[in-house]
Amino acid sequence: MRSAKDFFAPLAVGAPAPLREIPARPSRAIHFFDPSNPKMAAKVPDMVGSVDVLLGNLEDAVKADNKLAARQGLVDIARATPDLGGGRGPTQLWTRVNALDSPWGLDDLTTLVTEIGDRLDVVMVPKVQGAEDIHYVDRLLAQLEAKAGLDRPILVHAILETARGMVNVEEICGASPRMQGLSLGPADLAADRRMKTTRVGGGHPGYLVRQDPVDGDIEGSRPTYQQDLWHYTIARMVDACAMHGIYPYYxxxxxxxxxxxxxxxxxxxxxxxxxxxxxxxxxxxAIANRVFSPAPEDVAHARRVVEAMGDGTGAVMLDGKMEDDASLKQCLVMVELAEQLAAIDPALKEQYDAIVTEASR
Ligand SMILES: CC(C)(COP(=O)(O)OP(=O)(O)OC[C@H]1O[C@@H](n2cnc3c(N)ncnc32)[C@H](O)[C@@H]1OP(=O)(O)O)[C@@H](O)C(=O)NCCC(=O)NCCSC(=O)C[C@](C)(O)C(=O)O
Ligand SMILES: [Mg+2]
Known part of the structure; x- marks a missing residue:
């Protein structure tokens, strides 16, 4: 393990200094496309500005025969789309590279960083098992950044798709100052855990609880309630990310x-x-943008609590409910997120402003 003093030192001579804090850039939807698919690739330039993140996927869902075309396709798209990624506009450019043990992972990283490293915001690494995978990518990225003369570090996002990765989730999040966040990989994770599902994410009708029998009548009709298969996993991811100041994604x-x-x-x-x-x-x-933008009513309520709480201490009554320091903190999470999103989404800003005006009438 590196000493705390060395944690923020560049890992290669000439590499940019790591960031002390991971920027909270809006990333409600990370939109996947296959750069080797001409129809999908053709749609990408028009999506810039209407989606927070465009991700050129090189890993699973890209046919083995198309791996090289997908890598080159992503380079071509980045070059032909000047306002995509690298802080040049609101839409970030991410990639998902092939797994570290695959025949393509090394060349994916080498080509992308040296060819379009100034445009790539985040590299998503699949099937991360432990801190050792992040350490490998961390050093390699530093060497490649130095070679490419980059002045800004590329961030790393890990996908949790193995039981070992889940068990090591805290060490993965804290393995490098490059760590930007985590996503759930429900299909690979289900297979690795030997779960008995055949879907890519989502629930299962068999995973349920049944209401107790009335008067011991176990054969009688009783409501059942489907449960969320992913609750435990997502809750663990959220805690691990919060602990390390990075971001969790479904x-x-x-x-x-x-x-x-x-x-x-x-x-x-x-x-x-x-x-x-x-x-x-x-x-x-559109579904992701809607869900991951706080509802205008919730933002208006959060702003009222912030206002009512004055210096932020003590307890007040608002609409029959007690508000105190801790409810204020929750409201601040909501208000800060709303402000970040309003800054890049004029339609959302209008909705947030309209409801404030109404509430203050
Ligand atoms: C589902 C599929 C096959 C349906 O594709 P389709 O062509 O049948 O759909 P469509 O409704 O007919 O498409 C309409 C139009 O939209 C285009 N289109 C369609 N999708 C996109 C797209 N994403 N981006 C841009 N354009 C897209 C498509 O080309 C078509 O264009 P056209 O009107 O000119 O004919 C297709 O949408 C697709 O391949 N999506 C990406 C799949 C993907 O990236 N999978 C990997 C991530 S999930 C995963 O890896 C698991 C994980 C984490 O690893 C683990 O749990 O373990
Ligand atoms: Mg997967």
């Missing part, structure tokens, strides 16, 4: 047609503390 919802259940799953993650999710199909972007 992940993929594979039933593209079931927009209702998708919204529910995203909202559970939002309420538990996640800042965003993945979008696999253009129609999931």
């Amino acid at each position: 992940g993929p919802f594979g039933d593209i047609t079931d927009v209702v259940a998708c919204e529910d799953q995203f909202r559970n993650a939002f309420l538990l503390g996640c800042v965003g999710t993945w979008s696999l199909h253009p129609k999931q972007i």
Whole structure:
């Protein structure tokens, strides 16, 4: 383990200094596209500005025969889209590289950092098992950044998709100052855990609790309540991320047609503390943007609590409810997020401002 004093030192001569704090850039939807798919690639330039993150996916869901085309496709898209990534506009550019033990992972990192490193905001690393995977990527990125003459560090996002990765979640989050966040990889994680599901994220009708029998009538009709298969995992991710000052995200919802259940799953993650999710199909972007932007009524309420709490200490009554230092802190989370989102989303700003005006009438 590095000494605390060395933690923020660059890992290669000439590499940029690591960030002390991970910027809270809006990332409600991380939209996946396959850069080797001409139809998808053609849609990317027009999506800039309407989605927080565009992610060129090189890993699973890209055919083995298309791996090199996807890597080159991402380089070409970045070069042809000047306002994408690298702080040049509101939309960030991320990539998901192939796994570290695959035949493509090393060349993905080498090519992307040296060719379009100034445009890449975050590299998502799949199937992270422990701190050793992050240490490897950390040093390699530093060497490549130095070679490419970059003046800003590229951040790292880990996908939790193995039982070992879950057990090591805290050490993964704290392994490098580059760590930006975590996403759930429900399909690989389910397989690795030997869960008996066949879906990509979402619930399962068999995972339920049943109401107790009335008068011992166990055969009688009794309501059942479907439970959230991912509650434990997401809650662990959220705590590990909060502890290390980085950001948790839900992940993929594979039933593209079931927009209702998708919204529910995203909202559970939002309420538990996640800042965003993945979008696999253009129609999931609007769902993610809606869910991961606090509702205008909640923002208006949070602002009223902040105002009523004055110097932030003591207890007050508002609408019959007690508010104190701790409820104020929750409201500040909501207000700060609303302000960050309003700064990049004029339609949302209008909604937040309109409801403030109404409340103050
Ligand atoms: C689901 C699929 C096959 C349906 O694709 P489709 O073509 O059948 O859909 P469509 O409704 O017919 O598409 C309409 C139009 O939108 C385009 N389109 C469609 N999708 C996109 C997109 N994402 N971005 C940009 N454009 C898109 C598509 O090309 C088409 O264009 P057209 O009108 O010109 O014909 C397709 O949307 C897709 O391949 N999405 C990405 C899938 C992906 O990235 N999967 C990997 C992440 S999940 C994962 O890896 C798991 C995890 C974490 O590792 C673990 O749990 O372990
Ligand atoms: Mg996976």
